[in-house]
Amino acid sequence: MKPIKLGMVGSGDISNRFFDQAAKLEHVEFAATCARRLENAGKKARTYGVPRWYDDYRKMMDAEELDAVVVTTPHSVHAEVVLAALERGLHVLNEKPMATRFDDCRSMVELAEEKGLIFMSLPYDLNPAFTTALNYVNEETIGKITGAEAQLNIPGPGRDNWYYNREISHGGAVLDCLVYPVSRLITLLGPARSVTAEVGTLIPNRIVDGGKRIHSDVDDNVTLIVEFAGGQHAVIRSLWGTSIKQNNTLIYGRKGTVALNDSGFPLVVHSPHAPIGDAEQVAWRGYADCYAPRLLDPPDSERDIMSHFVHCLRSGQQPKQHGRLQLHVHEVLFGAYESAASGRRYELTTTFEAWNKLPASIFDTKSEFI
Numbered sequence: 586m587k588p589i590k591l592g593m594v595g596s597g598d599i600s601n602r603f604f605d606q607a608a609k610l611e612h613v614e615f616a617a618t619c620a621r622r623l624e625n626a627g628k629k630a631r632t633y634g635v636p637r638w639y640d641d642y643r644k645m646m647d648a649e650e651l652d653a654v655v656v657t658t659p660h661s662v663h664a665e666v667v668l669a670a671l672e673r674g675l676h677v678l679n680e681k682p683m684a685t686r687f688d689d690c691r692s693m694v695e696l697a698e699e700k701g702l703i704f705m706s707l708p709y710d711l712n713p714a715f716t717t718a719l720n721y722v723n724e725e726t727i728g729k730i731t732g733a734e735a736q737l738n739i740p741g742p743g744r745d746n747w748y749y750n751r752e753i754s755h756g757g758a759v760l761d762c763l764v765y766p767v768s769r770l771i772t773l774l775g776p777a778r779s780v781t782a783e784v785g786t787l788i789p790n791r792i793v794d795g796g797k798r799i800h801s802d803v804d805d806n807v808t809l810i811v812e813f814a815g816g817q818h819a820v821i822r823s824l825w826g827t828s829i830k831q832n833n834t835l836i837y838g839r840k841g842t843v844a845l846n847d848s849g850f851p852l853v854v855h856s857p858h859a860p861i862g863d864a865e866q867v868a869w870r871g872y873a874d875c876y877a878p879r880l881l882d883p884p885d886s887e888r889d890i891m892s893h894f895v896h897c898l899r900s901g902q903q904p905k906q907h908g909r910l911q912l913h914v915h916e917v918l919f920g921a922y923e924s925a926a927s928g929r930r931y932e933l934t935t936t937f938e939a940w941n942k943l944p945a946s947i948f949d950t951k952s953e954f955i
Contacts, residue, residue: 586611586612587612588612588613588614589612589613589614589652589653589895589898589899590614590615590616590649590650590651590652591607591613591614591615591616591651591652591653591654591655592615592616592617592618592619592642592645592646592649592651592653592654592655592675593615593617593618593619593629593635593654593655593657594619594620594642594645594654594655594656594657594658594666595619595620595655595656595657595658595659595680596618596619596620596622596625596626596628596629596657597657599657599680600629600655600657602890603655603657603678603890603891604629604632604633606889606890606891606892607891607895608633609891610891610892610895613891613895615633615635616635616636616637616649616650616651617630617635617636617637617638617639617645617648617649617651618630618633618635618637618638618639619638619639619640619641619642619645620638620640621640622640623638623639623640626638626639626640637649642654642666642669643669646669646670646673646675647673651675652675652676652898653670653675653676653677653678653703653894653898654666654670654675654676654677654678655677655678655679656670656677656678656679656680657680658680659747659753659754660682660684660685660754660755660756660760660761661685661753661754661755663679663680663682663683663684663685663689664684664685664686664689664690664692664693667679667684667693667704668689668692668693668696671693671696671697671700671702671704672696674700674702675702676702676703676704676897676898677693677697677702677703677704677705677706678705678706678707678890678891678894679693679704679705679706679707680707681706681707681708681760681761681764681765681768682756682760682761682764682915682918683706683911683912683915684915685754685755685756685760686755686919687915687916687919690911690912690915690916690919691912693706693908694908694909694911694912697908698908703894703897703898703901703903703904704903704907704908705893705894705897705903705904705906705907706908706911707890708764708765708768708769708906709889709890709893709906710768710769710772710906711883711887711893711905711906712883713851713880713881713882713883714845714846714851714852714880715769715772715773715845716881716883716887717852717878717879717880717881718773718836718843718845718852719773719941720878720881721841721843721854721861721878722773722774722836722843722943722947723943723947724838724944724946724947726838726840726841726843726854726856726861727836727837727838727839727840727841727842727843727854727856728838728839728840728841728955729815729838729839729946729947729948729949729950729955730774730813730815730817730836730837730838730943730947730948731817731837731838731839731950732817732818732819732820732837733770733773733774733817733818733819733820733834733835733836733837734819734820734821734822734834734835734837735766735767735769735770735819735820735821735822735833735834735835736766736821736822736823736824736831736832736833737762737763737765737766737822737823737831737832738822738823738824738825738826738827738829738830738831738832739762739824739825739827739830740825740826740827740828740830741788741791741793741805741825741826742761742793742825743793743794744793744794745793745794745797745799748761748803749791749793749799749800749801749802749803750802750803751802751803754803756803756804756922757786757801757803757804757805757825758803758804758805758806758807758823758824758825759784759804759807759823759918759921759922760918762823762825763807763809763821763822763823763918763921764914764915764918765832766821766822766823766832766834767809767811767821767914767917767918768906768911768914769834769845770811770819770821770834771910771913771914771917772906772910772939772941773834773836773941774813774819774836774943775813775814775939775942775943776814776913776933776935776936776937776939777811777812777813777819777913777917777933778812778813778814778932778933779811779812779920779930779931779932779933780809780810780811780812780917780920780921780924780930780931780933781809781810781812781924781929781930781931782807782808782809782810782920782921782922782924782925782931783806783807783808783925784804784806784807784921784922784925785804785805785806785807785925786801786802786803786804786805786806787805787806787824787825787826788801788805788806788825788826789801789802805824805825805826806824806825806826807822807823807824807921808820808821808822809821809822809917809921811917813948814945814948815948815949815950815951816950817948817950832846833845833846833847834846834847835847839950839955840856840857840858841854841855841856841857841858842854842855844869847869847870848869848870850867850869850877851877851880852877852878852880853867853869853875853876853877854875854876854877854878855869855872855874855875856874856875856876857873857874860874860876861876861878863878863879864876864877864878864879865877887905893905905940907937907940909935909936909937909938910937910939912935912937913933913935913936913937916933916934916935917933920933
C-alpha cells in the first residue's frame with residue numbers, strides 16, 4: 586500500500602489530535618510541519634517525530650512530495666492556506682470554521698470540485714451517538730418532525746490570545762462554537778431555507794486564565810432561528826458566559842423526541858407510543874417511556890477524523906460531510922451575521938445532496954391530521 590504523506594500547517598494545541606489519530610493508521614505519515622514561527626514548527630515536529638519543518642507553507646508544499654495538507658491555523662488564515670494547497674493539486678483537511686468570509690468558503694469548494702480533489706472541512710459529526718441517532722429520526726419512531734434545538738455554551742475560551750480579538754479572529758462564538766450545533770442539525774435534517782439571528786457582545790470586559798483582565802470585541806452571545814422545509818424552526822444557541830458546558834441537540838417529532846448528549850446520556854429517545862428495541866429504559870428529564878439505545882460501533886473508515894479523511898484519499902470519495910454540505914452550514918453562520926446586522930431574515934441560497942437524505946414526507950405537517 587502506497588504511503589500517504591501529509592503536511593501540517595499550524596502548530597497549536599489543536600494540531601495534536603491529528604498527529605495522534607494519524608499515528609494509529611498504517612502507511613500514513615506527516616512529512617513536514619509549518620508554523621509562522623520556525624521554532625514552533627520545529628518543536629511540534631520533534632514532539633511527533635516529523636523529519637522537516639518550515640515557516641512558509643508555500644515552500645513546504647513546493648519542496649515536499651505531499652498528498653495532502655492538514656490546516657490548523659487561526660481561523661483567518663484558513664482560506665489562503667487551503668486555496669494554495671488546492672491550487673497545487675493537494676487534498677485538504679481543514680479545521681473549522683472553513684474560513685472567515687463566505688466568498689472564501691465558496692472559492693474553496695468550487696476550486697476543489699474543479700480540480701477533483703478531496704476537501705474535508707470540519708466539524709466532523711460522525712461519532713457513534715450521532716450515527717446511531719440517524720436510525721431514529723424517522724416517522725415510525727418520532728412521527729413528523731416539528732422542530733429542533735441545539736446549543737454549545739461554555740464559559741468562554743480561557744486563553745488570552747486571538748480568540749477575543751476581532752481583528753485577528755474575524756468572529757467569536759459564531760465561527761468558533763456555533764458551527765458545531767449548526768453542523769449537527771444540518772447533517773441530521775438536511776438543507777435549511779432561512780436564518781434569523783441575534784448576535785452581540787455580552788461580556789466586553791473578561792477575566793481569563795490566571796485572573797488576567799482583558800477587553801473582548803468579538804461576538805459571545807448568539808441565538809439563531811433556522812427554518813427548514815416544512816416551516817419547522819430550529820433554535821440554535823452559543824453563549825460564552827455560562828458556568829457549565831452544554832453541547833446538546835434535540836429533534837422534536839409529533840410522536841417522540843431524539844436527544845443527543847443531553848442530561849448525561851449520549852443518546853436518548855422519548856417514545857411514548859411504542860418501546861424502542863435494543864435499548865435500556867431510562868429516566869430522562871423526568872419523563873417516562875424513554876430509552877437509551879445501544880450505540881453502534883463506527884466502521885473503520887469513520888472511526889475518527891483522520892480515519893475518514895484517509896479513507897477518502899484512498900477511495901477517491903468525498904467525505905460524508907462534504908464541501909457543499911459544509912458550505913451550506915457556513916452560509917447559515919454568515920447569514921446569521923447579516924440577519925443580526927440588518928434585523929431581517931436571511932434567505933439561504935446554497936443547498937446540497939444529503940448522504941442520509943430524509944423523505945420529504947417527514948417535514949409535511951399540513952396535508953394530514955397528525
